[in-house]
Amino acid sequence: MMTDVKETSGKPAADSTAGGTPGGAAAPVNAGTDAPEAAARIVAIRERIDEIDGLLIELWQERARLSQQIGATRLASGGTRLVLSREREILERFREALGAxxxxxxxxxLRAGRGPL
Known part of the structure; x- marks a missing residue:
């Protein structure tokens, strides 16, 4: 389980639940800055990151289901559990696009779709 870590400068943090910023405006939670404009931008960017994370999770789960269907179809027809050349092709595609x-x-x-070797 991951948690959001907030770095502090040694100053007491404003209370984000009770309008702890000057003027009574609520401070964004865990923005890591006291600058209101920067904090608002961070919150907006994080909202988009959260949207992307949700899409990645959905796609991950869909891909795993599809891969499992392929494996079950291959085994039911007398084929092998894995096709190593296909796995190498996938790994090479990811390595070329994203490096190590x-x-x-x-x-x-691959493991999500086929299970551990």
Whole structure:
């Protein structure tokens, strides 16, 4: 489980639940800055990140289901559990697009669809 970490400058944090900023306006939660314009921009960007994360999760789950369907169809027809050339192709695509981290991501995606080796 990941948590949001807020770095502090040693100053007491404003109370974001009770309008803890000057003038009574509520401060954005965990923005990591006391500058209102920067905090508002951070909140807006985080909202988009959260949308993207939701889409990534949905796509991840859909891809895993499709991959599982392929595996079940292949096994039911007398085929092999895996097609290593296909896995290498996928890993290479991720590595080319994202570098070394892409290879790791590709491995996780493959595992989600076929299970551990």
């Amino acid at each position: 981290d892409g290879t790791q991501l590709g491995l996780l995606i």
